[in-house]
Amino acid sequence: MAKSLSFGQYYQAKSFVHSMDPRVKLLLLIAYLVTVFVVSNFFGFALIGAFLVLAIIFSRVPVFTVLKSMKGILFLIIFTVILNVFFYSGEYDRVFIEWGSVRVTDSSLIFAAFMALRLSMLVLGSSILTLTTTPVELTDGIESLLYPLKLIKFPVHELALIMSIALRFIPTLSDETQRIINAQKARGGDFESGGLIARAKAMIPILIPLLVSSFRRAEELGDAMDARCYSGSKGRTRYKRLKLGYRDGVGFVVFAIVLAGVIYLNGAFVALV
Numbered sequence: 001m002a003k004s005l006s007f008g009q010y011y012q013a014k015s016f017v018h019s020m021d022p023r024v025k026l027l028l029l030i031a032y033l034v035t036v037f038v039v040s041n042f043f044g045f046a047l048i049g050a051f052l053v054l055a056i057i058f059s060r061v062p063v064f065t066v067l068k069s070m071k072g073i074l075f076l077i078i079f080t081v082i083l084n085v086f087f088y089s090g091e092y093d094r095v096f097i098e099w100g101s102v103r104v105t106d107s108s109l110i111f112a113a114f115m116a117l118r119l120s121m122l123v124l125g126s127s128i129l130t131l132t133t134t135p136v137e138l139t140d141g142i143e144s145l146l147y148p149l150k151l152i153k154f155p156v157h158e159l160a161l162i163m164s165i166a167l168r169f170i171p172t173l174s175d176e177t178q179r180i181i182n183a184q185k186a187r188g189g190d191f192e193s194g195g196l197i198a199r200a201k202a203m204i205p206i207l208i209p210l211l212v213s214s215f216r217r218a219e220e221l222g223d224a225m226d227a228r229c230y231s232g233s234k235g236r237t238r239y240k241r242l243k244l245g246y247r248d249g250v251g252f253v254v255f256a257i258v259l260a261g262v263i264y265l266n267g268a269f270v271a272l273v
Helices: 022-038 042-059 063-087 106-132 135-145 147-152 156-186 196-202 204-227 246-268
Strands: 095-099 102-105
Touching: 022 042, 022 106, 022 135, 022 246, 042 106, 042 246, 063 102, 063 106, 102 106, 135 147, 135 156, 147 156, 156 204, 196 204
Parallel strands: none
Antiparallel strands: 095 102
């Protein structure tokens, strides 16, 4: 299952995006996520989509590898779309289906499409960051951005380390979950029949071994860090210093153009939702 899940994994390659400063990539991701929520028409989504395609091309990550990150939230997207299509109660000009309190209108279809696009672009943009940035780079980037918090004795390095480890172990835990499911199925476990309560009870034989395995992996990781004399940020040095380059400036300029285009399109067209 880990092979089919790209979110949290690093894709080894030499590309324009891989060589960018992790701090810049984190800032661009934050700005990108805000822009995805700010956009209010399909023209803005098209512009953001063009930026996303450009990022994928310059990252040299296979398109199918990036799209695999959508598998984890595919059910959530479908469920969200169905809820908004049938139960969204905004202003509308045309009713397509009406049955009791259920009503499918032009505004509900547009709003559902917006939600699907937002969720998809959020995951795809985040996956590009994890695919092109190693956990060490991600830790250094987060720690550098949060450096001012050290003035108030905030454990910046520890927080950055926890976040990077959490991202790193997403595919590992997914693979472990699939192994446990296969083992339970081999013993006659049934996870697909019965009602909602029955399926929830059937998940207990999966959750308990998964929790035990997670604690075991955490203990092994802690022992490995102790064996390597890890002592937190105190006295810690870096083999590679983070330095800004021309790629980072190009990234900022390109996204600034995209952001300006989205703001212009929001003002030029009447918001649909």
